Amino acid sequence: MALQPAIVELLEISPDFVRDPYPVYAKLREQGPVHHVRAPGGRETWLVVGHDACRAAFNDPRLSRDWRRSGNVGQIINADQDHPALAHMLMADPPDHTRLRRLVSREFTPRRIEALAPRIQQITDELLDAMEADPKRRTDLIDAFAFPLPMTVICELLGVPELDRDAFRAWSNEMVAPTSPEAEASAYAQMPRFLNGLIDAKRAAPGEDLLSGMIHAVDDGGDRLTPDELIGMSVLLLIAGHETTVNMIGNGLRALFAHPEQLADLRADLDGLLDGAIEEMLRHDGPVENSTERLALEDVEMGGVVIPAGSTVLISMADADRDPARFEDADRFDIRRDARGHIAFGHGLHHCLGAPLARTEGRIALRSLLERFPELGRDAGNEKLSWVPGMLIRGVRELPVRW
Known part of the structure; x- marks a missing residue:
């Protein structure tokens, strides 16, 4: 007989949950794969933990992302049900998701990503030049490097002109980790x-950029993105196109600083160890802690627990990738580990379309940073870090470093 568990207060298990959620997830995993929890901030949700259970949940059609048709978006976002910013593939199930992803994939090609590598290197070098010119030899690495690099890349890829980066950063932060319902x-x-004004301008005078390509992309059956879908897909690509890389760089460097012997090994053999180190950074402390919210379309039984129809469900990628049933000594950071099989970029039909871009940016960023600054390390005078709130994004707001 399926159980109806009591609500688990995550902050009661550990007041330090936001900084270090992994012991909390591990404790829940030992008890079973599904838990009714109250998150920091007070919102109730159902949480799936464990590698096998999380992979199964990602592939379960009863756990829907189509909130606009099947649920009430107000349950997860302070926005109108038909808001154009939500008209994208991450808020859709098949066949709508299949259609949207196909249209965007026609333009977001491996060839386009490969062609970006020299420009990513150039942007990286310019940011490192500016850091190197600072006589103080210390900076906030997020603000000086980890944020502007992917932000510049995704804006140029989409064809977004120089926008007010501070304003955009504020919008993006509120969308992925709201500080208040009003700000969201x-x-x-x-x-x-x-974006609406930008799309109108691109429609009148298209360029070689991704947004122009999406505006004019037509599949073999004559299908194309609607005006709302163009806005929604642009919002998704702009936000997802930088958040993962910002926090992959930040989290990865924090892990390397905490393991100086591995940092030294990586510096000594970048050619041999960098690709594996990137995958281990993603597995050990990835940029996305939990999935975006799923909606239970019906009562869903998992692991002897029934998730009631209409419930919000989170899939814990962070816990899946620390599951000792999948990765030996899973809490240990080891750049020589075979980390393949992690789900830091999701799993199944919503696997991140931009994962190849994030990996390319990560490789170029870390190689260049470590080669340019042999003495790079945490700034010992700034030990307390500010963490991104919420349970979606895993990362710090700033990372003080010196060299």
Whole structure:
């Protein structure tokens, strides 16, 4: 007989949950794969933990991402049900998801990503030049490097002109980790307004960029993206196109600083160890802690527990990738580990379309940073870090370093 568990208060298990959620997830995993929890901030959700259970949940059609048709988006986002910023493939199930992903994939090609590598290197070098010119020999690495690199890349890829990066950063932060319902609603109002004007300009005078390509992309059956879908896909690509890389760089460097012997090994053999180190950074402390919210379309039984129809469900990628049933000594950071099989970029039909871009940026960023600054390390005078709130993004707001 299926159980109806009591609500678990995550902050009661550990007041330090936001900084280090892994012991909490591990404790829950030992008890079973599904838990009814109250997150920091007070929101109730159902949480799936464990590698096998998480992979199964990603592939379960009863756990839907189509909130606009099947549920109430107000359950997860402070935005209108038919808001154009939500008209994208991450908020859709097949066949709509299949159609949207096909249209975008026609333009977001491996060839386009490969062609970006020299420009990614150039942007990286310019940012490192600016760091190197600072006589203080210390900076906030997020602000000086980890944020502007992928932000510049995704804006150039999409064809977004020099926008107010501070304003965009504020909108993006509120969309992925809201500080208040009012601030979240304001971000959802302002970003689409900007993009609507940009799309009109691209439609009148298209370029070689991804957004122009999406506007004019037509499949073999004559299908194309609607105006709302163009806004939604632009919002998704702009936000997802930088958040993962910012926090992959930040989290990866924190792990290397905490394991100086591995940092030394990586510096000594970048050619041999860098690719594996990137995958281990993603597995050990990836940029996305939990999936975006799923909606239970019906009562869903998993691991002897029934998730009631209409419930919000999170899939814990962070815990899946620390599951000792899948990875030996899973809490240990080891750049020589075979980390393949991690689900840091999701799993199944919503696997991140931009994963190849994030990996390319990560490789170029880390190689260049470590080669340019042989003495790079945490700034010992700034030990307390500010963490991104919420349970979606895993990362720090700043990372003080010196060299």
